[in-house]
Amino acid sequence: MLTPARILGMVLAATMLSGCGLRAMWSDVPPPPPVHTPAPNPPDERTLHPYTGELAANTDCRTVSKDVLGLLQDAGNVGGAVTYSQGVAVRSNAKWWTVAVRTAVDPYGDIKRDDVPAFAYLATNLFTSDAEKSLDDDWSWLVDGGTPSAEAALTCLKKLPAPKVLVKKPPKPASPDDTYNGRPARGAACHKVSTALLDRLQEVGQVGGAITYPRGQMVRANRTWWTVAVATQVNPNSLGYTTDSVPSVVYFVTNEPSLGGSASGVFTFPIKGKDRASARATACLK
Template sequence: MSALVRAVGVALAAVLLSGCGMAWLWNEPVHRAPSATPVATTPEASASPLDDRTAHPYTGALAEGATCVRAKKRQLADLEDIGGVGGSTTYPVGVLVRANAGWWTVAVATRTTGDGDVDPYAFFVTSYPTYADDPDHEPFAWQLASTGGDAAAKKALACVKKLPVPKLPPDPDSPDSYTGRLAKGAACHAVSAKLLARLQAVGGVGGAITYPRGTMVHANGRWWTVAVATKVNPNSLGYTSDNVDATALFVTNAPSAGSPAAAVSFPIKSHASDTAARKALGCLN
């Protein structure tokens, strides 16, 4: 074997014995991104929240400098859940007062539309305003069965008694719920002959005075405001175009009512704040 062949053979033997492949011999090394296998770790056990009902029991003592804070709607809704009410019985207003430690005493006024006797006020204890965002404390809330000599409850009660209780919203089909506000995007619509006849009955006319045409616009809620033109027919009652208004205004929920029996209609007089009446009159004329 020639010297050249022997030299090549020695080089190949060295390569094979070293574990390298031919790619290393003839090409540039191939670089690969390093890979890592994540190592599973055991999370540290978190400390249990401190139960302040045991560590710092509620005593009902009034905190120094405590003042009354009006309860928010969301807080009142939460207290209704805790008190097991809602529906016919609600808490329309309430007051919070800072008591001992992180506790707050709450007095709420009650309102019911159902049967049976309901206490005019209810009382609760909560630490949510203090610890709602504190991971080391778990907020608690409960209803007080009795207040006894609870100074914080007495102060909260005195404050809540000074708050006006909002009136219940009227039934959507009660005339009291009509505001005269024009519904967004409201357009004028012609009044049907059937509705005109119904409005004549509501207006106490017919025969001598009739409503030959009318326009209506959507007002607040289910209500529609209607402007009708009046027509004075030959009569022996003394009605003329000189003593009868050329137009009349009504409010009705007939287009929104589920059935004729549920329809409510009543007359109104136009006034400056009734934007629906002004639009209906403008369309009629």
């Protein structure tokens, strides 16, 4: 007669011979999936070799092209009323260069020359060859002056004759004083300014980058004119603009909504906002 112990031994032996293990015999739970840990992203050049502003030995001054000036303007968050008209680069530490740029201010814009520093400084690797750089990324950012490389770049820049910046005067509407009277139309209601018109007003106001117009309201004035009040937004910048130095609301007159966006006969111009129509538009903006 077979005892229970001998029966259990026979079952275990048959299970092992059939290729099943004890795990399959006592549990159907599958083994846990393997854990894959993603490899960390390699550090970028700014982390491996931080910019210090030191001046490299035996470096020469390099004049900055217009194309690179445009890239540096993007990094400096300027454009529109404030641009970089001229620049000189010198080699700094590691693979970095320091650029001193001369700023230009549109005389017909809302930004005053006294509010913008004459020079700005940027660190960049745009002048480093791809073979030396061995990077896929280009880096440029604003830095403080006063470092050895910034002083050297500024010295070279001041030796160049300042360029004559030709700024085209915006077209003046045909006798706006004779046609726009600053009074709202009878029953003038509030109308939200579209994104497209806000972009157009930024062009007319010669802003963008450091100062933008995020929202606006307009009311119908006399004839085909509309009076617009737009809120200003001061973005992070190195030019010293703050909410204390930039008006919170600026004003324009336009006939664009009456013409359905047609480019023919469209006039848009800024005003000081001291008439009844601008006061009505301001009330709509609040």
